Amino acid sequence: MSIESIQLDKVSKRFRLGAANEYGRLTEAIASGVQNLFRTPSKPVPKRPQHAFAERIEDGWFWALRDIELSIQSGDIVGIVGRNGAGKSTLLKILARIVTPTQGRVGVRGRVGSLLEVGTGFHPELTGRENVFLNGAILGMPRSEIRKRFEEIVAFAEIESFLETPVKRYSSGMAVRLAFAVAAHLEPDVLIIDEVLSVGDQAFQRKCLGKASQLGAQGRTVLVVSHNLAAVANLCRRAVLLRDGRLIADDVPERIIEQYLSEMRSGDGQRHWDDDDSAPCSNELRLRSVSVTGNGTDTPASEVDIDQEIHVVVEYRVLVPETPVSVQIHVKDETGSFVFWSANAPSMNLEPDPWFGKPHPLGKYRSECCIPANFLNDTRYFVSVFLGPEVGVLAIRQDSALSFVVHDTGAMRQEFTGSWLGPVIRPRLNWRTRKL
């Protein structure tokens, strides 16, 4: 049985650049209306030539999506893959009917449930019980169905004794559990899930994915946006790749992921933000560059040898005097599996970082993390960088800031010539055998 469940005909979406509410004041709207009336040419919007999005900007409009053609059969589980800013979230919002396309049309068969956020509409003043009904209704569940499944939802969330307590007194974990419990009992014909759902802990992530595959097995259509490529590969039967607002590939997940990764591969082991506006920044800090050096030199390289130390170098500027700074890196592999994370905190380091926890005077700083030689496997790794006032507090996050490939030089292959494919790391460890 294959019935078309979602259909997108040449869907495009553009947003006005600059302040989102450029026409946010009535006087301006009237002024602009008068301007149009007399056909006064509008002021040209200054363009930023080096901007990565330059080709998507047109007369002060930004094309988030362009000419998306997509048709999805019921029962399909489809992953949407693409870099940050490729238009994934906009596509989801259009499918969820939150945003109206500028051009083209969207058709959906049956009830649509969208989970772009856990606990949408939760009100802190209302009790757990009241919030279950409110949130369920917002997600599109009929009251009778919520009533029928109420016990189940409460049991799932494990909050029986707090039912009559206002949600504002809940711990954040309890609130998320309750919100997810409601969402998990949603049974729409089409379910749209954003990856923000998977920011929770591992168990929570598994629950989300489990729910999605269960719905798919029931013949419902599921659409997932995720950076977790392993999840996309496991869960989906089909994936689409977005680049710069266009749908450029539509295939089985394995091939889409391959193509996506090969796009990510471009890069020379460093990333600079020359433009002060485009650099990731907070009120106190601004990221300047991230680079990887290896091979025993100081030159950034996207390919490093397995038997050399690898240095991840983060440069940033302190904008407010006496700001404490902690630098953190996350390293993931191609499938999205988390390899390790590290911060410049003394107890996590072999030698304490002299600047850790100290107020930083204004100026530029350079933090370097050394990954030992003969530790990573010969595969590609993605580095995310986080800056904040202390470990665990993230003021700036730059996901997948860059990637690098570890090359097998043969240093660990004197005795074994087979494949090392599979393990995430390949540490050189101590072994000792004794005769007993």
Added chain:
Amino acid sequence: MANNDEPIPPMHFYGPTDAFGFGQLSEIWQTRELLYSFFLRDLLIRYRQVVVGILWVLLQPLMGMLIFMGLFFVLGTKAGNSTVASYAPIILTGMLCWQLVASSFRDATGSLVNYRHVVTKIYFPRLLLPLASLMCAVFDFVIGSLLLLPVCAITGTSIVWTTAWLAVPIALWLIVFCAGCIAWLSALNAHYRDVGYALPFVLQLGMFVSPVVYDIERLRALLTDQWVWLYEANPIATCIGLLRWSLLGTALPSALGIATAAIVTLLICFSGLAWFQHADQQLADRI
């Protein structure tokens, strides 16, 4: 479990179904349970952490009535010159109607903006949010109306039972008028926040342009006929006048005034529906 016996739902294409926004009405009917949930939420939130709780519904119009009675007593003037009803029930009907208008306008105007975190995360007919605010105001109105009975009994005013039933359709008229206005106000406020700032002044003015604390007869003595007609083109003024007539037996607003007010109401409602649909198209981008 998706059952194979279930009829296959039709492919539904997003977007306006008609230029006038009538499609929104059927959608609201389909999602009436959510409307009820929003209404319940607004109602529950309002009286959380409040000691006298729901009693505020009665206290608010009562206090308004007492303040204005006191004010006119101090000034030594009479705000009404009706011979059939004493001043207290006249001013109470005015206060009840005015609080319906003022609180629905106030709450509904902010409703979309205050819930933008929901509006930008999930779809539902957006008109539900201002309508839920209106339902709260109607709830207060209905409960508050019960005050009329003791107030009439105490002041010795007899309710005109032969025409009292007409109060229901008249109140419905006022509610429909409010619905049209809040469709305009809430969507305007989502695009232009100025509306929220200007509203308190408009409401203050509106209270004195409508016969809230005086009655129409008093005004007739001051104005010539064509001005009375213009005055009665304001559906709030006409509805209050009609309510007082049906319940208390005061003078009826002029027929021309009633007709004009009805036309104004229809115009505001239809244009409000069309405008809301138009504004809704860009709501998530702009809000």
